Amino acid sequence: HVLLGVLGDPIKHSKSPLMHKIALQAAGIEGNFVPLHVKPDQLEDAVKGIRALHFRGVNVTIPHKVEVMKYLDEIDEGARLIGAVNTIVNDNGRLKGYNTDGIGYVRSLKEETSVELKGVRIAVLGAGGAARGVIHALLEEQPESVIILNRTRDKAELLAEEWTTEAIPVTGYSNDEAKNVLATVDVLINTTSVGMSPLSDELPLETSLIPEGTIVSDLIYNPLETRLLRESREHRGCIVHGGLGMFVYQGAVAFEYFTGVTPAVDQMRAAVL
Numbered sequence: 174h175v176l177l178g179v180l181g182d183p184i185k186h187s188k189s190p191l192m193h194k195i196a197l198q199a200a201g202i203e204g205n206f207v208p209l210h211v212k213p214d215q216l217e218d219a220v221k222g223i224r225a226l227h228f229r230g231v232n233v234t235i236p237h238k239v240e241v242m243k244y245l246d247e248i249d250e251g252a253r254l255i256g257a258v259n260t261i262v263n264d265n266g267r268l269k270g271y272n273t274d275g276i277g278y279v280r281s282l283k284e285e286t287s288v289e290l291k292g293v294r295i296a297v298l299g300a301g302g303a304a305r306g307v308i309h310a311l312l313e314e315q316p317e318s319v320i321i322l323n324r325t326r327d328k329a330e331l332l333a334e335e336w337t338t339e340a341i342p343v344t345g346y347s348n349d350e351a352k353n354v355l356a357t358v359d360v361l362i363n364t365t366s367v368g369m370s371p372l373s374d375e376l377p378l379e380t381s382l383i384p385e386g387t388i389v390s391d392l393i394y395n396p397l398e399t400r401l402l403r404e405s406r407e408h409r410g411c412i413v414h415g416g417l418g419m420f421v422y423q424g425a426v427a428f429e430y431f432t433g434v435t436p437a438v439d440q441m442r443a444a445v446l
């Protein structure tokens with residue numbers, strides 16, 4: 174019996190239990206996936222509880238992704254570089270933390286748009302935690318370059334300095350510089366919360382600045398199609414990609430770590446929808 178769960182505060186809204194239970198069922202694995210409401214001051218005890226109760230693994234969500242790292246026995250290299258854990262695997266009492274958000278995002282982008290990321294020029298809007306995971310996974314795909322655009326220029330520059338290499342230059346700019354730097358991008362990704370419900374009429378960037386034919390992607394999945402995506406599609410002839418797939422694939426990759434089985438992604442997506 175495979176016991177799985179998700180730690181968060183709040184947790185009631187989480188679609189992870191539904192999605193993973195469908196995946197367990199489709200894979201013919203006997204088990205359960207439960208929501209675990211954990212307040213920040215109970216996080217350490219909750220992690221001990223994972224061992225004591227023989228959970229095979231848990232997902233970790235807001236607000237625990239960074240804090241939880243100090244209670245684990247081992248951190249995967251990628252999660253360490255990103256600085257956050259969203260998946261914990263329990264191997265006979267030894268807890269290892271992973272981050273499947275960025276990998277999940279890139280899998281979703283590739284599966285759903287058929288984009289070839291090798292050699293392309295990518296622009297990322299935002300320089301927070303979500304951007305870190307996404308940029309880390311994007312660099313594995315060997316794009317030509319990555320530019321980071323952010324409201325606060327300093328944060329974009331710091332993040333860029335951290336990730337840049339001779340092979341793949343990463344550079345940071347402020348949103349005000351978008352006009353000058355976006356002209357040659359192939360893929361544009363919004364990692365900020367601008368455009369998320371209930372403020373879904375907001376734009377993280379003037380869509381007139383987006384080159385025609387760019388692939389435009391948004392990590393937001395509520396609404397399923399943000400104003401950024403709608404306007405890019407309608408006015409700029411862009412191929413657009415919403416954030417639901419990122420949620421589904423971060424869960425799918427976590428499920429693989431928990432069970433060793435590739436889950437039924439389409440059934441997971443249908444359940445969440």
Ligand code: ATR
Pocket residue numbers: 298299300301302303304323324325328364365366367
């Ligand atoms: P997350 O983990 O979701 O990335 P975060 O680490 O708080 O959250 O980062 C939020 C990102 O969205 C930041 O890049 C932030 O810009 P600043 O660095 O200037 O704060 C960006 N962001 C949030 N609200 C924004 C807004 N109203 N306009 C523009 N950018 C915004």
